[in-house]
Amino acid sequence: MKRILVILALVATLGLTAWTLVNNKKEVEEKVYKPNAGQKVGVRTAVAELRNLSQETEFLGSFSPNREIEIRPQAGGQIISLPIEEGQTVGAGRLIAKLDDDQLKYQIEAAQVTLEGYQNDLKRYENLVKGDATPAVNLERTQLSIRSTQAQIKQLQKQVANTTVTTPFSGIVTEKVVEKGSVVSVGSPIAKVTDISTLKLVVQIPEKAINQFHVGQTLPIDTEVYPDAHFSGRISMIAAQGDAAHNYPVEITVSNSSKNLLRAGMYGSIANTNNVKSQTLAVPRQAIIGSAKQPQIYVIENGKAMLKSVEIGATTNDYYEITKGLKAGDQVVTSGQINLQNGTLVVAQ
Known part of the structure; x- marks a missing residue:
């Protein structure tokens, strides 16, 4: 009898458990969102079209003075x-x-007095030599003394100028x-003098982009301190050797402006546009879902979002090149993909 009661209790427990699981399943299924097959989902779209793909890269640098010197006396x-x-x-x-140059001037005055004495001696010796009253060597010594004194005076005058x-x-x-x-x-x-009539914007360009620049090239320059002002610079130097990170310093000469005065140490940036590909089929980056190895795109066909696999080629900051899976004119979804399934009715917003 006791055994029968245990079996009945076990059966009752299993039955209660099964009923609870079935009931919980129904409650979960009721809470799960089930899209209405006849309801249209709002999405944003763009058209796949042929375009020139270009990549704009910004490089940041800082301005340094055109010339700077420490003034040191000689x-x-x-x-x-x-x-x-x-x-x-x-x-x-x-x-x-x-x-103070007083001491040097006194030395010049003394040397000039000595020079006058030698010049007077020279005149006397010239007359005496003509009459054979004195050896010619005295005349030569006096001439050498005059030249030595003149050199001394020039040296002292140079020191005064210094x-x-x-x-x-x-x-x-x-x-x-x-x-x-x-x-x-x-x-x-004594002092330091800095010339900022022109400035040098020095930017570090990575190895993969350095061939896009050349000496003499003119580039627009933007600054943080004058966001609405337009500056233009000319590349004056490209380093022949890069650093350990394979970056090459590029020096851009910029004329300063009295209206929007630039100062050494300020930040400046250049933007370089590189043409990646011409007239190729492209879509906005937001249209791509999935991974880079298996990219997919929702294409609008007859009011429905149809999921298609594609192949991508060149990329820029804004666009992907589509090499296979789309044709020019296809309308692709760029926003709202999270609410879509293959075949979902959509309306472009």
């Missing part, structure tokens, strides 16, 4: 004049600093290292 001494300030615009030949420090080209004083009254030595920095 003489030493105390600075008695320093008529510059940082940020000041200076022209070519503008006085940067004047060093106490006047000027800028070699026009620019902006971007750094002033010393102050008036400072004592400087030969070659010690």
Whole structure:
């Protein structure tokens, strides 16, 4: 009797379990979305057409000054004049600093007195030599002394000239290292002058794109600081050797503008358009679904979305070349594919 009761309880449990599973299945099936076969799904479409495929690539770089120099004197001494300030615009030949040259001028004056003495001796020896009153060697020694003194005076005059420090080209004083009254030595920095009348935009171009550029090529330039301004530059140098990452520095010369002043260190970019293929069948990238090895496209035929396998060729940022599976004029779906199945009724929005 007890055995029969156990069997009945087991059968009841299995029956209850089976009923629960069937009931749960019905509830799940009721919750699952079932598309209405007669309802049209809204999609966005584009037309497969012949077009020229081109790839635009942007390269970012920074501007560097056309010229920049540290002003260093060729003489030493105390600075008695320093008529510059940082940020000041200076022209070519503008006085940067004047060093004390009094001691050199005194030496020149003494050498000139010595020279006059030798010149007077020369006149006397010339007369005496004519009368055989003195050896000719005295005349020769005096002539050599005159030439030596003249050379000494020229050397001192050159040193005096070196106490006047000027800028070699026009620019902006971007750094002033010393102050008036400072004592400087030969070659010690006094100031830095930067020329930004023209700038050099230096961009790193990868190996695969370097052959698209050549010296003398004119390119449009965009900047972050002046997004609405238009600049133009000319390639002045392409490096003969790349870095470890196979990037090649390309230098583009850009004329500066007083209206939209560019400064060294600002960012600039160039965009280079490379023609990938001419007059080939292409569709927007958004039309492709699936993987790159097995690409597919929904094509609108008689109001239905028909899923077709295609083969792709060249690609750009915006388009895929279709080499097989489509023809020019086919209407393809570019948005809304997630709601489609093969044969779904659609309406283009």
